[in-house]
Amino acid sequence: MLHVAVIIKLEPDFSEGNVSYNSDGTLNRAETKNILGPHSAVACNAAFYCKVRYGAQVSVGTMGPPIAESALKQAQILSDAEELNLYSDRMFAGADTLATAEVLKNGIEKMFGGNKIDIVFSGHRASDGETGQTGPQTAWKLGYTFLGNVIDFEIDLERKVVFAKRVISLQGMDTIIEEIESPLPVFITIDPSYRSIFNTVSQRLAANNFRKEASKRIEDTGQYLKILDGKKLELDPKLVGLPGSPTIVYRVEKIPRAKTNRKAEIVDPSNVNNLAPVIEKLIQISRGK
Amino acid sequence: MEQFDVAIIGGGSAGLSALKKLSDLNKSAILIEAGNSIGTKNVSGGILYSKKDPQGRIYNVEDVFGSDFTSNAPVERLIKKYLLHATSMNKIFTIDMTPLHDYKTNFAYSVLLNRLTPWFAELASESAEKHGGGIITGVHVSDIQWVDNKTIVRTNELEDFAVRSIIAADGINSEIAQITSARGKFTPEEVYFGVKVIIKLPEKIIEERFHLDSTEGSAHLFAGDITLNHVGGGFLYTNRDTLSLGAVYHYNSLLSNPVAPSQLIDELIKNPLISEYIKDEVTLRNGNEGLSKEDQLKVHLGVSKLIKTYNELRDKYFSKDNMKLIESGKFGNLEEVKSKIDSIKHDLNEKFGVQFVSNYVELEFSAKLIPDGKRCMMKKPHFKNILFIGDAAGRGIFIGPKIEGLNVGIDDAVRAAIAISRSIDSNNFDSNYLGNYYESLVNESPYTREMSMIDENYLNLFLELVKDIPMGTIDHRLSFGLQVIKNKHLRGISLRLANYLGYNRILPLIESEKTYVQIPMLLANKLGDIVNSTFVPSIPTLPDRIANLQYNDDSESHIIVNDKKSEFMKKLILLCPTKCYSLEGNDVVLQHEGCVECGTCSVGTVWKHPKGEKGIRYRYG
Ligand SMILES: Cc1cc2nc3c(=O)[nH]c(=O)nc-3n(C[C@H](O)[C@H](O)[C@H](O)COP(=O)(O)OP(=O)(O)OC[C@H]3O[C@@H](n4cnc5c(N)ncnc54)[C@H](O)[C@@H]3O)c2cc1C
Ligand code: SF4
Numbered sequence: 001m002l003h004v005a006v007i008i009k010l011e012p013d014f015s016e017g018n019v020s021y022n023s024d025g026t027l028n029r030a031e032t033k034n035i036l037g038p039h040s041a042v043a044c045n046a047a048f049y050c051k052v053r054y055g056a057q058v059s060v061g062t063m064g065p066p067i068a069e070s071a072l073k074q075a076q077i078l079s080d081a082e083e084l085n086l087y088s089d090r091m092f093a094g095a096d097t098l099a100t101a102e103v104l105k106n107g108i109e110k111m112f113g114g115n116k117i118d119i120v121f122s123g124h125r126a127s128d129g130e131t132g133q134t135g136p137q138t139a140w141k142l143g144y145t146f147l148g149n150v151i152d153f154e155i156d157l158e159r160k161v162v163f164a165k166r167v168i169s170l171q172g173m174d175t176i177i178e179e180i181e182s183p184l185p186v187f188i189t190i191d192p193s194y195r196s197i198f199n200t201v202s203q204r205l206a207a208n209n210f211r212k213e214a215s216k217r218i219e220d221t222g223q224y225l226k227i228l229d230g231k232k233l234e235l236d237p238k239l240v241g242l243p244g245s246p247t248i249v250y251r252v253e254k255i256p257r258a259k260t261n262r263k264a265e266i267v268d269p270s271n272v273n274n275l276a277p278v279i280e281k282l283i284q285i286s287r288g289k
Numbered sequence: 290m291e292q293f294d295v296a297i298i299g300g301g302s303a304g305l306s307a308l309k310k311l312s313d314l315n316k317s318a319i320l321i322e323a324g325n326s327i328g329t330k331n332v333s334g335g336i337l338y339s340k341k342d343p344q345g346r347i348y349n350v351e352d353v354f355g356s357d358f359t360s361n362a363p364v365e366r367l368i369k370k371y372l373l374h375a376t377s378m379n380k381i382f383t384i385d386m387t388p389l390h391d392y393k394t395n396f397a398y399s400v401l402l403n404r405l406t407p408w409f410a411e412l413a414s415e416s417a418e419k420h421g422g423g424i425i426t427g428v429h430v431s432d433i434q435w436v437d438n439k440t441i442v443r444t445n446e447l448e449d450f451a452v453r454s455i456i457a458a459d460g461i462n463s464e465i466a467q468i469t470s471a472r473g474k475f476t477p478e479e480v481y482f483g484v485k486v487i488i489k490l491p492e493k494i495i496e497e498r499f500h501l502d503s504t505e506g507s508a509h510l511f512a513g514d515i516t517l518n519h520v521g522g523g524f525l526y527t528n529r530d531t532l533s534l535g536a537v538y539h540y541n542s543l544l545s546n547p548v549a550p551s552q553l554i555d556e557l558i559k560n561p562l563i564s565e566y567i568k569d570e571v572t573l574r575n576g577n578e579g580l581s582k583e584d585q586l587k588v589h590l591g592v593s594k595l596i597k598t599y600n601e602l603r604d605k606y607f608s609k610d611n612m613k614l615i616e617s618g619k620f621g622n623l624e625e626v627k628s629k630i631d632s633i634k635h636d637l638n639e640k641f642g643v644q645f646v647s648n649y650v651e652l653e654f655s656a657k658l659i660p661d662g663k664r665c666m667m668k669k670p671h672f673k674n675i676l677f678i679g680d681a682a683g684r685g686i687f688i689g690p691k692i693e694g695l696n697v698g699i700d701d702a703v704r705a706a707i708a709i710s711r712s713i714d715s716n717n718f719d720s721n722y723l724g725n726y727y728e729s730l731v732n733e734s735p736y737t738r739e740m741s742m743i744d745e746n747y748l749n750l751f752l753e754l755v756k757d758i759p760m761g762t763i764d765h766r767l768s769f770g771l772q773v774i775k776n777k778h779l780r781g782i783s784l785r786l787a788n789y790l791g792y793n794r795i796l797p798l799i800e801s802e803k804t805y806v807q808i809p810m811l812l813a814n815k816l817g818d819i820v821n822s823t824f825v826p827s828i829p830t831l832p833d834r835i836a837n838l839q840y841n842d843d844s845e846s847h848i849i850v851n852d853k854k855s856e857f858m859k860k861l862i863l864l865c866p867t868k869c870y871s872l873e874g875n876d877v878v879l880q881h882e883g884c885v886e887c888g889t890c891s892v893g894t895v896w897k898h899p900k901g902e903k904g905i906r907y908r909y910g
Contacts, residue, residue: 199446199447199448200291200447200448201291201450205421205422208414208424208425209418266582266583266586268582268586
C-alpha cells in the first residue's frame with residue numbers, strides 16, 4: 001500500500017473583499033479570511049492522483065492555529081484524505097522555515113501510526129511571503145530524496161520507484177524538462193502547472209467514487225482530524241518556534257507603495273458606443289504603437 | 290484494453306434511465322456523456338408524463354426511479370389544467386383540453402431537465418457503482434469500430450475501450466447512428482423544431498395568476514396567428530418559480546417560409562394573453578446623467594447591489610419557503626419582510642431614481658430538433674450489438690397538441706436494459722439474439738402503436754371537446770367536417786378509413802396551416818374574447834439572448850458545411866437560432882462559437898457534437 005502525505009498551508013485570501021490590512025500597511029491576519037493556498041491545492045490534486053492510480057492512502061498535515069481546520073477540510077475535498085493532522089502549539093510561534101520543517105518532519109513521521117510515508121507532496125511555495133524553502137528543508141530532515149518543480153509523475157509500485165518530469169527554467173536559457181527516476185521515498189514539490197489526467201474509463205470511475213467519498217468525509221471532518229501539539233509530536237523545544245529559528249529578521253522594510261504611472265479612464269460599458277475607442281486603443285497597442 | 294459489458298452513450302433522460310434499470314438488474318454498465326456535467330446539454334418543453342395503457346405495459350419514470358418519485362424528484366409542478374388558446378391579434382378563444390391531458394395519464398409534471406436529470410444521475414450512479422459501473426462526463430464518443438470480434442469505443446478524451454454492447458442514447462442528432470449507418474440523418478419532413486425561453490416569475494405570483502395551489506401547474510397551448518403561418522404552435526408551462534415559453538414547428542414548414550426562431554418567441558411574447566401571463570415588476574434604472582462618469586459608475590455598482598438584495602428578498606418573500614426568513618431570525622413575521630422590501634424599493638426609487646415597471650425577465654434561450662416518431666421512428670432500432678433508444682431512435686409522439694419524448698425514451702430504456710441483461714446472462718450479443726429481441730420488445734410498447742396509427746379514443750375525446758363549438762356558422766367550408774364530428778357513426782367510419790390509409794397519407798390533412806393557423810384564427814376572431822395587455826414587454830434582442838448563455842468554447846468547429854452555396858444553407862442564415870451562419874460573397878460561412886447544438890443545420894453539414902466539456906452549457910434546459 002502506497003502511503004502519501006500532503007503538506008499544506010493555510011494562506012490569506014488575497015481576493016477582493018477578503019483581504020484586510022493594518023493601518024501601517026501590514027497584513028491583518030486576524031481579519032483576513034484564510035483559504036487553502038493555491039499551490040497546496042495542486043499538491044492535493046497530485047495526492048488524489050496517487051489514490052486513483054495506485055490506491056494510495058492520503059494523510060494531510062499543516063502547521064498553524066486552530067482555524068487552519070478549514071484549509072484541512074478543503075484539502076480533504078480535493079484529496080479524499082483518510083487522515084488530517086493539525087500541528088498546533090503556542091511554542092511553534094515565530095517559526096522560520098527551518099523550525100517549521102522540524103515540526104513537519106515529526107508530523108510526517110507520525111502519520112498513519114508511524115507507517116512510513118512513500119511520497120510527501122507540497123506546493124511549490126506559499127503566496128504569503130514564504131521562500132520555497134520549507135519543502136527542501138523538510139525533505140532534508142526526513143532524509144528523503146527531494147524532487148522540485150515536478151509537472152508529471154508515474155510510480156512503479158513493484159520496484160518502488162518514481163519517474164518524474166520536472167521543469168527547470170533558468171534565466172536567459174530555454175526551459176528544460178528533466179526526466180528523472182528515483183527510488184521511494186521522495187519529497188516532491190509540485191509545479192503549479194501540474195494537472196492530473198485520468199484517461200481510462202476505470203480511472204474516471206475511480207476518481208468519481210473517491211470524489212463522492214471525499215464529499216461524504218467532509219461532512220464529519222472531526223472524525224479524521226488529529227490535533228497534535230509539541231508534546232505529542234515529541235518535539236525538542238529548542239528546535240521549534242523562535243528558539244529553533246536561526247533566521248534573524250533585523251529590519252522589515254516597508255515596501256513603498258508604487259506610484260501609479262498609469263492613466264486610467266473609466267468607460268461605462270452599458271453604452272456600447274463607448275467601447276469603440278477602447279477597441280481602437282487595443283488595436284494600436286497590439287500593433288506596438 | 291479495458292473491457293465492459295455495456296456502454297450507454299448519452300446521459301439525457303433516456304440514457305440515465307437505461308443505466309438505472311441495467312444496474313437494478315444487477316448488470317454493470319458505464320454511461321458516457323459529452324457535457325461537462327449531467328443536464329447541461331438537454332432541452333425539453335417539458336412535461337414528463339407517466340402513462341397507462343390497457344393494451345400493453347408501459348415502463349414509467351416511477352418504475353425506474355422509484356415509486357417515491359413524485360415526492361422526491363426535483364420536478365416543478367403537477368399539471369392539472371391543459372388549455373388550448375386560439376389566437377388572432379388580441380382575440381383569444383380558449384378550449385379546456387384537460388380531458389385529453391388526463392387520457393391514459395397517471396400523472397404529469399412540468400420539469401426543467403437541468404434540475405431533473407442530475408437527480409436521475411445521482412440515483413443511477415448510486416445503483417451502477419454497486420456493480421462496478423458509473424457515469425463519466427466530459428467525454429465525447431467519436432467512433433465505434435468492430436475489430437477481431439471486439440466492439441471498440443473511441444473517444445476524444447480517453448483511451449479506447451472495448452464493450453460487448455452499446456445503448457445509443459445520444460439524442461436526435463445521434464452520431465452513433467451516422468457512424469454506423471444504422472439510419473440516415475432525419476430529414477426536415479421527419480422532425481419538428483423547438484425553441485424556448487425560460488422566464489423568471491416568483492412562485493406565489495405564478496400561483497395567484499394561474500389559479501394554482503402550491504404544487505399544481507397548468508399547461509397552455511397556442512395556435513393561430515402566433516405561428517406566423519407555420520405548422521405547429523406555442524406552449525407555456527408553469528414551473529415552480531419560472532415559466533417555460535416556447536414553440537414547436539414542423540421543420541418543413543419553417544423551410545418553406547423561413548423565419549428567425551427568436552422571432553417566433555417574440556411573437557408569442559407580444560400576444561396580450563401571454564404578456565399578461567409573464568408580467569412581473571422589474572426595475573428600470575436611470576442614467577444618472579448629471580454625475581461625472583466616475584460617480585455614475587459608483588452609483589451604478591451601488592445600485593446593482595441594492596437591486597440584487599431587493600430581488601433576492603422579493604423572490605424569497607414570494608416563495609413557498611418564505612417562512613424560512615422568519616425561522617432564520619432576521620425577521621419577526623412576513624409583514625416585516627414586506628415592509629423591508631418596500632423600504633428598499635422606496636430607497637431605490639427616491640435616492641437613485643430607480644423605477645419599478647411592468648416587464649418580464651428572460652433567463653435562458655434554447656433550441657433543439659424533436660423527432661416526430663410517426664414519421665421517423667427507426668423500424669429496426671438496432672445495429673449489430675447497438676440498441677437505439679429515445680430521440681436517437683427517432684421515437685417521440687407528436688400528435689396535435691401532444692409532445693411526448695421523455696416518457697417514450699424512458700420506456701425504450703427499460704426495454705433495452707431488459708434485452709441487454711438477457712444477453713449478458715446468456716453471453717450472446719449476436720444481433721439476431723439481442724437486436725431482434727429488443728425490436729420485439731419495442732414493438733410491444735403501446736407507444737410504438739401510438740406512433741404507427743391514430744388512437745381513435747384520443748381523437749374521439751378531442752372531437753367531443755370541440756363538438757359544441759359552432760364552427761359551421763364561422764365558416765361553411767367546415768360544415769362537412771362538423772357533420773363528421775357530430776355524428777359518432779360517421780366519426781368511427783372516417784377514423785377507420787384514416788387508419789386504413791395510414792398516417793403518411795393523412796398527415797398533410799391533419800398537420801397543415803389550416804388546422805394550426807387558419808381555423809384557430811377563425812375561432813378566435815368569431816368567438817374569442819378581447820384581451821388587452823397592460824404593458825408593452827421590452828423583448829431582449831438575439832445578441833442579448835446569446836450573451837446570456839454559457840459556453841465553453843472550442844477553437845475547432847464541430848460542424849463542417851458541405852456546400853456553402855446550397856439553397857438549404859442559405860436558409861440557415863435565418864433559421865439557425867443563434868445566427869451562426871452569414872453570407873460572405875456567395876458563400877454561407879459558419880461561426881460555430883454561438884452554436885446551441887440544436888441540429889437544425891445537420892442535414893447540410895458534417896455534424897458532430899462538440900468534444901467533451903465543450904460547447905453550450907444550459908442551466909435550465
Ligand atoms: C422545445 C421542446 C419541447 C419538448 N416538450 C416535451 C414535452 O413536453 N414532453 C416530453 O415528453 N418531451 C418533450 N420534448 C422531447 C424531449 O425533450 C426529448 O424527447 C428528450 O429530452 C430526449 O431525451 P434523450 O435522452 O433521448 O436525448 P437527449 O436529451 O438529447 O440526450 C442526449 C445526450 O447525449 C449526449 N451525447 C450526444 N452525442 C454524444 C457522444 N457522441 N458522446 C457522448 N455523449 C453524447 C448529449 O450531450 C446529451 O446529453 C420536447 C423537446 C423540445 C426540444
Ligand atoms: S450552427 Fe447548426 S446546430 Fe448550431 S445552433 Fe446553428 S443551426 Fe443549430
